Amino acid sequence: MLELLWLIPILPLAGAAVNGLLGRKFPKALVTAVGVGAPLATLLLALGCLWHYAHGSFPGNAYEQVKYAWTTGDLAIPAGFLLDRLSAVMLFIVTFVGFLIHVYSAGYMGHEEGYRRYFAYLNLFMSAMLMLVLGNNYLVMFVGWEGVGLCSYLLIGFYYDQLIPPAAGKKAFIVNRIGDFAFLLGMFALFANFGSLTYHDVLPKIAANPGLVTASAYGLGLPLASFVALCFFIGAMGKSAQIPLYVWLPDAMAGPTPVSALIHAATMVTAGVYMVVRSNVIYQLAPGVSLFVAIIGASTAIFAATIALAQTDIKKVLAYSTVSQLGYMFLAAGLGAYSAALFHVMTHAFFKALLFLGSGSVIHAMGGEQDMTKMGGLRKHMPSTFITYVIGALAIAGVPGLAGFFSKDEILHAAAGSGHWVLWAVGLITAGLTAFYMFRSVYLTFFGHFRGTHEQEHHLHESPPSMTVPLWILAVGAVVAGYVGVPKLLSFGRDLNWFHHWLEPVIAVPQGIEAGEHNIGTGVELMLVLITSLVAIAGIVFAWQTYGGDKGLTKGRAWAERFPLLHRLLLNKWYVDEIYDALIVRPLAMISRFFWKVVDTFVIDGAINAGAFLTELTGDVGRFSTTGNVRNYALYFFLGVILLFWWIAF
Amino acid sequence: MSAGTADFVASLVKYGLMFAVFINVAPIMNWVERRACAYIQDRPGPNRLGPLGLFQPLADALKFMFKEDVTPALADKPLYLMAPALALLPAFTTFVVIPFGPDIVVNGRTVPLVVANVATGVLLFLAISSLGVYSLVMAGYASNNKFSLLGAVRASAQLISYELALTLAVLAVLIPVGSFHLSDIVAYQQAHHLWNFIPQFIGFMVFLIASFAETNRLPFDLPEAESELVAGFHTEYGAMRFALFFQAEYTNMAALSALGVTLYFGGWTLPFVHLSGWLGAAVGLATLLAKVGICMAFFVWIRWTFPRFRYDQLMRLGWKILLPLAILNLIVVAAMTLAGWL
Amino acid sequence: METVIFFLFAALAIGSAIVVVTHRSPIYATLSLVLTLFSMAVLFVLLGAPFVGVLQILVYAGAIVVLFLFVIMLLNVQKEENAHVDRGVQLWIAILGAVVFLGLFWLAFWRTGLRIGGPAPARLTEDLVGLKGLATALFTDYLLPFEIVGLLLLVAVIGATVAARRSDSETVRPDDDFVSGDEPRTDPLRSLPDPHRTSVAEPAYSSSKREAHS
């Protein structure tokens, strides 16, 4: 079965090709069949491979399959695929969540025109993401990396006839490109020093002799390891929307909701984390950069959480919560708790996909209305959506017993364990804020009386089963996913942290770095868990007080009046977009205008025009000499003779 | 007397002799022409003045002297006056190259009996005779009347065309001799006891016809054809100037026939008689004059027997008949000399 | 003696050359050209090239210049009125010309060290004067140029006839019988080919009749 590993990325690609190229003539049903069938086949194939992988024993517990030599010569890049512990987890998440979202979007996009195009792009996205995850070297990963970037651009700008989506698509693509640029630099550095980009060449070599990487100052005054780590992290920032480069994610909500669910919650944004975890060796040898990653992660988390507090658009709230959760993941990765980071990726994939699809069905029911102030009291009309949405909210808030609690706790535990109490405190506050804004959205949407138009109220109905079934499956996932990695403390002596052990071989431990984090007493650990749970519950209760009941909105506004300045800041996203615009976009525009006006028209065109003018001038001057009068020619002739004579004589 | 001046004096004396001979050609010919024409036209001719009209030329000369000298009003004065003078130039300079006797010894120095003992004798003759055209042209143009202009144009065209044929014919004679020097030609004929006109008869005929044309004699006297162009280029010329033209014409004729005689009839030599010393010189000169006389007579005879050519016939004869013949003759003679017959 | 001749004929040549250039009537110019050529011929003989001298007279003065005269009379070239260039400009040109010439002369004589005097030339040898040496050289070393010049002359003849020939349609055959009605020929060289005139094959008589009522 494993021999077919290479087929996994190719199946969705084939689906995309069939729909994209031949879809025009297919009836809608056939388009859906191909569009959803390809991810289904991929899911089954992936599960088969995972089953064989789990049961077979492989050298270095990684199954590598090289199909052909993509490039030869110095830069020898094999078109190879790798299935090891890390990519197995990612493969499972991508295919499982991807398939569910395809089923969901069949219903959601049913009556949209451009249906065929939507499924072609979605399949293309799936194949790119699988390529990224299964690649056995950085370049194949980079192909996938670019593929997902492209598909996110296409899907965000899906409603190309409107004004905002294409602009948002372009913004996403450009910001991603900045990150990709740094990623490329890192790859160049690696290749320059190791002559290859394949994981099994580069990573063991680094692990073997760390001196090679940390000694000489390579680029920007940093040793090689730090330089590469930094470059890769900037790439991850772009793709996984961290502080400086996160601006594209909120605007990416202009795309259809399932797209946001798939790309901007479950898969694409987690690519950054996957890349960091894949090259954990480099990060372990670059402590400074790892700390930097942690700090960026924490600050992004709290920053995004604060913005989410004041958002009225339901999808914007979820978008900022995604940014915030990604912050958490990078916080964990920065601190060296790579398994915790990946665990949070998995759990987050489930409940964030669930929340997005839930909000999707709400918007579907509200006829496209996304503003929470116009909703309210929907729990009567949409019971299953309401229940699944609440489960998702509870999970993300970190209420004990659900997935969120375990993965978030792992991260906070890692923070506390490695002695970074400040980061732990930031994490704790963010957990509280998360709980608060999630339940704010729950109350504003589902509780209180309906604030929408009468016609919308009349139209309210529960989503069709094709949408609610995936919701329920994801809800189950959101609950169950947690129990994969139960921490020792709560596992009453039995070591249930299966997930941690599963990833053990991938986290290579380079010599000279003491293994694992020094553990703090079980008592302190127990106390920490209690505190996080209390904070979560406090968040929910406080949200209920401000937004619960019928008058939820007015009470919320009252809170806002009390801190008018803070509220305006949060509502306008700390004016970050405006700052970027002023700092980067406008100067660039000016520079390009300068080049256009001055250099291009004046200098270059000028030069050519001058040339033309000169020739014309000489032509005119020359014309005077041809007077047609024979005697003038005789004169010129004679003068020529004299000159010749003069020249010969001297 | 140094050698240089001696030569100079000798040539002066010789030139004086030749000049005396050729100056008298015109009056004699005047009389001969009138008598021959009369004889041919079966009428008595001039017989009033002196026996058989011998003084007629004297009378004519006097007439020319006393006639009023009229110059046309708008005539181009200098050219009009210079034309007759220029006509005399070729006439009285071409016969210097003709040898008229064996070398004679004068106080110890041998003096060749030729005025200008020049290596390129024949060529000089031809060159200077080609200058004769200018007098015609000047006369025609200067007298400012259409007929004379047309006459001049026709004359120059005729002269140029026939000069070609003449030159080629003469060249044919030179090939066996191998030198331009006329004395060598005469010596060659004497040595071979064969006058040139026999082997090169075609060349001789071409030469003869071309010489008629060169001197504007009757068959070719279109330039001063009375019936069409009144008197051709010398219409406007009165007494004495006309006499000069008259004189030039006859002297030209004499010079050309002298050349012809020297080239084709052995010049001053008599067949099988070796002349030398003073007696030889005298006999040589006499024979040369006799031959020239016969030739002149032939000219006159032809003049009064053949009708005038029309202009295009004249041109066709010149270019399409004489010239090819002359070239043919040249080739034949060259071949014969190469083969050693000549 | 011989230098006297040189200076005499040199002066004659320069004098007549000036006349050639300055005289307004082309006939006088041509005739003075003859005089120049004649004096040049004498100088050639003086320089030990009698054959070239005689050739000069025979070919150049005898034929070419006659051709000039012939054309001048044919085209009835009038006296050339003097150019209306005003005095000032003429003066200017004269000065400029003089300066250029002086420069050239100074350059030629002073700069290249060619003293006016110069070595007397070597004794005149017979073979230089004689025709034999010239002829052999002509037909051995210079045979190819000789042939080429022959060809050139042929081409020139053909060219000249073609260029100067009147177009066929209007050459009048001598045996054409003229009818009084025929329109007068205005152009001294016969009028330009008249488009209506038919080809020569048809006798002039009939063509002019058709013209009458066409």
Added chain:
Amino acid sequence: MSSVPISWYLLLSAVLFGIGAIGALTRRNGISIFLSVELMLNAGNLTLIAYARQWNDHTGQLIVFFVMAVAAAEAAVGLALFIAVFRQRRTIDVNRLNLLQG
């Protein structure tokens, strides 16, 4: 026999050439330009003969021979052209034949 040094001949030919050149440049009438050109050619011939005399070599004379032939050809064709021009334009005044004006 010539005892006149060659430089005199060169001077003479230079003067003649100059006169010819001035004639060619200043005259308005086609034929007189032709005359001046002939004059210049003759000046050239004189130099050739002078040097032939100086170095006792036939080449100079031969070249003069060829120059004459070429001059003849040139004169013939040139005059024919003048006739053709005259027939067309009624004049051979060079100034008025400026059809090729730039």
